[in-house]
Amino acid sequence: MAAAALLASGPTAPAAAVDTEPDRFELHRTALAHEQLGETARAIDDFATACAKGLAPSCTMAGLAKLDRATGTGSLMDAAQDLAAGCLAGSDFACMKMGRALGAVSARSKGTEGFVAIALLQMGEECRAAANGTACYDAAALLRAEERGGADMRAVQRYAAAACAREAYPGCLPVAAPAADEEMTLERASAHCLSARADGCINLLEILLKDAEGSSASGALTALQHACDAQIGIACANLGLFYSNGPAGARDEGAARRYMRAGCDGSVAQACFAFAVMHKKGVGGPVNQPRALALVDHACDLGWAKACETLATIVENGEAPFRADHNPDVLRRRACRLGSDEACSAGVPAPIPPTSKARQFVP
Incomplete structure (x- = not known):
């Protein structure tokens, strides 16, 4: 509808x-x-x-x-x-x-x-x-x-x-309220995640992080894997988080890197940013600074405010080309628009009107 x-x-x-x-x-x-x-x-x-x-x-x-x-x-x-x-x-x-x-x-x-x-x-x-x-x-x-x-x-x-x-609105119907839902169960979390509801995938990760050896952990891991196989990006990203930040016995940097890449491929901006950090630090694979920079840029484009702020700092430090779409002020304005209080409070200048004769940075 x-x-x-x-x-x-x-x-x-x-x-x-x-x-x-x-x-x-x-x-x-x-x-x-x-x-x-x-x-x-x-x-x-x-x-x-x-x-x-x-x-x-x-x-x-x-x-x-x-x-x-x-x-x-x-x-x-x-x-x-x-x-x-x-x-x-x-x-x-x-x-x-x-x-x-x-x-x-x-x-x-x-x-x-x-x-x-x-x-x-x-x-x-x-x-x-x-x-x-x-x-x-x-x-x-x-x-x-x-x-x-x-x-x-x-x-x-x-x-x-x-x-x-x-309040008795005219559109109210004489129906009884169903019983209140209990805490998110493994079954409900799995169903939500597999239907591409991020809260289900988030709850599955919480189950894994709370007790990786518990009775529900195997089911939670399987559900996340099935959702990732179905190209649900947030499920892949959460598997990446589990293998990188989960219990010591479950950590696997190679798996973390593979799943974080899958999350980024699924257009999860946070996953792209985490994948960038992995390339910068050599987590689960070789260090690749140019790839790390490209991934931060991509995460910013996909709407992750922290990535835009990070990219602004990288440009200011001379670690990336200084061009129109990499102007630190432009990047921080975007971060502010995407919900970063820090970027909003930084006092970023207003955008230059399109008709201005101001200097243009070379792409």
């Missing part, structure tokens, strides 16, 4: 055209360039196209840009739906921004929404109260329900019942 429809009381392209279309990473990089030049509408178009091709960081960036321009309920819901894809893929920043978008929708609510919308807005309120908690992922899954095979009606009923117990 479309996101806006939750609040409501063409032909296929020829196969020959596919080969000439830019890939999703090329679209994402082009969108970043448009955004840097202040061409927001063009940036949104390219981010949205890359998002539709399955690149979750592009969904986050599209949602962020749309949220900046949102003026009403429909545009806020559109932004929230894009941010939901980034949230499900493992971006805490996307989860937080999605919660804020839903909070803005809730503030505009007239109390006449239907039962599912009441549940969604309750999820949004709980997400804002506990950033990156289960409510954030429940909201994200509901916003992306159409592509995920439908809504979890048990979750809808639970959140709607909570909202209706607080």
Whole structure:
């Protein structure tokens, strides 16, 4: 279902055209360039196209840009739906921004929404109260329900019942709230992870880190491996974390490096940054400084604020070329936009307007 429809009381392209279309990473990089030049509408178009091709960081960036321009309920819901894809893929920043978008929708609510919308807005309120908690992922899954095979009606009923117990909205239904969910079990965590919900993969990692020899550990490891085999990037990244930072007996630098690469290949920005550190320090393989730098750059492009700040410092120290898209001020502005309080408080100068005659750095 479309996101806006939750609040409501063409032909296929020829196969020959596919080969000439830019890939999703090329679209994402082009969108970043448009955004840097202040061409927001063009940036949104390219981010949205890359998002539709399955690149979750592009969904986050599209949602962020749309949220900046949102003026009403429909545009806020559109932004929230894009941010939901980034949230499900493992971006805490996307989860937080999605919660804020839903909070803005809730503030505009007239109390006449239907039962599912009441549940969604309750999820949004709980997400804002506990950033990156289960409510954030429940909201994200509901916003992306159409592509995920439908809504979890048990979750809808639970959140709607909570909202209706607080206030009798016209859209409330006379249904009893289901029993409260218990702590995330191995079975639920596995199901969520395998359905590309980052919270499930995160819970599986927590099970492993808490007790690698426990009765649930083998099942958690198997579930993460199956999810990684299914190209769920956050599952691969979490396996990389387990083999690099887990119990001493489980550590395997070679496996950590392989899984972190798989996580980076799955467009998990944090995994790309960790993979860069492995190349810099020679963890699980040879030292490769040029590759490390390229991976930090890629992690920044994929939306990891720390990578953008790190790249700014690298450039300032003369360890990377000083060019337009590697300008430390540009990088720190991007880090600020991606949620870095440190970058925001650094007093980075405002962007140079595209029409300025100011000196241009050579690429």
